[in-house]
Amino acid sequence: MMIYSFIPRSVLERLSKDNRFSRSAREGLTRSIPLDDAIRKLRKQASAVTVVERSLAFNGGPGAVQTTPQDLVYDCHHGKTLPGSPVANPANAADPVAKAAFTQSADLIRFYSTVFHRNSIDGAGMSLISSIHYGTDYNNAFWNGSQMTYGDGDGHIFTNFTGSDDVIGHELTHGVTQHTLQLGYENQAGGLNEGLSDIFGSMFRQWRADQTVTQADWLIGSGILGADAKAKGYTCLRNMKNPADKTALSPQPIDMSGYQNGMDPHDSSGIPNRAFALAAIAIGGKSWEKCGQIWYQAMAGGKPSPNMKMKSFANRTRKSAASLYPGDAATAQAVDTAWKTVGL
Ligand SMILES: [Zn+2]
Known part of the structure; x- marks a missing residue:
């Protein structure tokens, strides 16, 4: 299972060495790099979980009822444990970040459904899970094969990653590709x-x-x-x-x-x-x-x-x-x- 980060590692590394940016901004970028390594270490675990989920879905068989995808939001509270704690009623959350993650996921489900007649990213109503406030000032968003994770950005180089719909559209399409062409990453x-x-x-x-x-x-x-x-x-x-x-x-x-x-x-x-x-x-x-x-x-x-x-x-x-x-x-x-x- 791949971890698909929105901001390429090479870009974070290059920006973190760019002296035109303030020292605190460069430190924020550097802090976002090693976390990627930590994510990769979790990769095998995430992969094992996904395999189980997918085999359960498959055992539903061709006659299984297609479900309506759920749109779930979790809050990492600046920690690095996924998925974090569930946000109750994210559609009306006081936290604008929770609301943005919910709304954009709902729109993405609607986009694939109305435009391409596809029921969620796996074509079978897979629920969308979004984890927000991952890490501290984390300068990235990523899809790990089973869920979305968003950093808040450092506020200098990058702003909150739930703030742009092409980020979620990009990341969740990695999920669609995973269930269709199954393209590699080289x-x-x-x-x-x-x-x-x-x-x-x-x-x-x-x-x-x-x-x-x-x-x-x-x-x-x-x-x-x-x-x-x-x-x-x-x-x-x-x-x-x-x-x-x-x-x-x-x-x-x-x-x-x-x-x-x-x-x-x-x-x-x-x-x-x-x-x-x-x-x-x-x-x-x-x-x-x-x-x-x-x-x-x-x-x-x-x-x-x-x-x-x-x-x-x-x-x-x-x-x-x-x-x-x-x-x-x-x-x-x-x-x-x-x-x-x-x-x-
Ligand atoms: Zn990508």
Whole structure:
């Protein structure tokens, strides 16, 4: 089982050594790094629990009644024990962070259900668990295979991680990928894995704001940047339309000429991210209406492919465009051209 952190370790390390930031801000970033190691140590335990949960779900068999997913919020009270203590009635909680975690999870369930006819992230009504106030000033959010965890951010470089819907959209889509394509986290499959999380995270954000492809800014993580990061000219974590954007905390390659095996999936994802943004913009309208349907079918409509290459995924979207929208030459062309532009 993987731990999928929203802010890549390399970004935390680089920022913690950037002397343009205050000493206290750099110390906060450094404190957020070793916690990642502690999380990894818990990985095997979490994995064992998930295996049991999944086998119980499977034993329900094909005739089992599909359940309505529950939306549960827990409070870590700045400790590191998961999931923490349950928050009663989070929809009306006095703590705005609890309320935000609840509301965004509910919206995410609604997004996958109404737009893609998917019952929660596993397709079978899996309950969503969110743990808030993890650690002290913790500069990250992560999906550990069975639940979401949010740090408060240090308030300087990053703000509270429940404050941006693309964070939860990104992280929970790792769960959808885990139950569909089952992509690995290395080489091209890893880049696709990260790319799908950005793509569906961005779509979720656009859907909540009811934006067209031209109104959307195509930025990832713009809502969690703190005042110190903004003062240094940073605008986001990644930019899907222009992955090489120098105002992104983590600029990426824009096409396959910048790809190499072994690179961080948070970097190689720039390639499939840009292909989706280009295709969606060329198709027009709202990203989830046509382009999103094509990408969703490519992700959820076929067999798992843990070592999938980017070219294979590109070809799946070409086939999906033709089968979902037969005779729609403009849409097929938009998808094909977008992938060719990034070298696929
Ligand atoms: Zn991710």
